[in-house]
Amino acid sequence: MTGAEVRSVLASGTVLGRTILDSIxxxxxxxxxxxxxxxxxxxxxxxxxxxxxxxxxGSVKDRLALTLIEDAERSGLEPGGTVVEATSGNTGISLAQAAAVRGYRLIVVASTKVSQEKIRILRALGAQVHVTPNVPHGNPNHYTEVAKRLAAATPGAVYLDQFHSTANVRVxxxxxxxxxxxxxxxxxxxxxxxxxxxxxxxxxxxxxxxxxxxxxxxxxxxxxxxxxxxxxxxxxxxxxxxxxxxxxxxxxxxxxxxxxxxxxxxxxxxxxxxxxxxxxxxxxxxxxxxxxxxxxxxxxxxxxxxxxxxxxxxxxxxxxxxxxxxxxxxxxxxxxxxxxxxx
Missing domain, CATH: 3.40.50.1100 (Rossmann fold)
Structure with missing residues (x-):
């Protein structure tokens, strides 16, 4: 790309954004x-x-995470509120990124199968991380079940539930x-x-x-x-x-x-x-x-x-x-x- 082309792109505003979320x-x-x-x-x-x-x-889940947050806001998520999600790591990272920008507290639950890199990134972005055993669906210690219980026990928390959200398909x-x-x-x-x-x-x-x-x-x-x-x-x-x-x-x-x-x-x-x-x-x-x-x-x-x-x-x-x-x-x-x- 030539200098003139770079200046043209910058002038168009297509590479500009107010926050990191604008680059999703x-x-x-x-x-x-x-x-x-x-x-x-x-x-x-x-x-x-x-x-x-x-x-x-770092993943396709950025698209979903921002949509989940925006849907929750339209449904009454309070400023500074708490969101909870079960994740194999990437949705959690994407939510942590969005929560940091939008000012929410994030609680994520992931299994021991999830890489340590993902866990460390989640914590670096400010998420509270709970790690569960890698057990089958139906087990009370499955990460989705633990996330549901944490959401129910946290006053005002919103469980985003990517596994059932129509936003997950829509985006x-x-x-x-x-x-x-x-x-x-x-x-x-x-x-x-x-x-x-x-x-x-x-x-x-x-x-x-x-x-x-x-x-x-x-x-x-x-x-x-x-x-x-x-x-x-x-x-x-x-x-x-x-x-x-x-x-x-x-x-x-x-x-x-x-x-x-x-x-x-x-x-x-x-x-x-x-x-x-x-x-x-x-x-x-x-x-x-x-x-x-x-x-x-x-x-x-x-x-x-x-x-x-x-x-x-x-x-x-x-x-x-x-x-x-x-x-x-x-x-x-x-x-x-x-x-x-x-x-």
Missing amino acids: GETPLLELPRLASAIGLPSGTRLLAKAEQLNPG HEEHTGPELLEQARQLAGRLDAFVCGVGTGGTFVGVATYLRRASPRTKVVLADPSGSVLAGGGQFRSYLVEGIGDDAPPPLFDPALVDESVVISDRDSFRFALLAARTEGLLIGGSSGNHLAAAAEVALRLPAGSVVGTIFPDTGRNYLSKFFDPEWCAANGLAGLHEDGGR
Whole structure:
């Protein structure tokens, strides 16, 4: 960008904001040609990823958090009040960012599966953090149950409940989905397949609902970790990827939106995250690696020249003590993952 172009952008006001919250959304859609070449995609096949890790809080959850806060304000959240949420980390970080700007007290509940990086960021942003055992749904110590009890016991507190909030779908149907499709059309002319996992279900359902209406020929593919039950039931088994999959379908998830499912192992999820770092310079999380591995599998199945898009939900900086650490990998059954550079 030339100096004149920089001055033009600054004059337009498009890069200006009153607070950090003004920089949420409108993330870039990136093409990944070096990674596509490294994994042997056919010539002309295009692999695209919406870089939600570039939101100021480091994840796609920034979009949801601001919407949850604004909905709570419209419903009577008092200035200086307390909000409570159950989180696998990213929604909590995004809420902590919004709460700091808007002047609210935040209480978050997360399980022991959540990385220490996320816990430390939450506390750095001023959140009060409660950590629970990593137990199944229905257990009274499950992080959602603990969050409900804390909200009920805290005078005036508002439990945001991302797992049931219609705002969780709405923000992605109204914003993320339209951004993704328009960017794909500008970059590649169309979008043949969209690949995404399910945590709360908000991103998947919101984007898929928009695509059903605006681009019905786009195939919608569920990416699910091996061990999760969302791609086809079966017995739940614990897995290492954070933020997607579950032992039961979340309330917002609509399986009728799924055209196809792809199940990805922990090893392949983390391998593709490493590949993104070492071929494209992108530091992404394990769920992003899961999405990327599933998108690559879909791209290999489709005819040469197809356009496959996915979403990178969060930054790899949340996992430097986990799969980016060879010692952690060795201790968790992933020995050798780093030896070949993720290839």
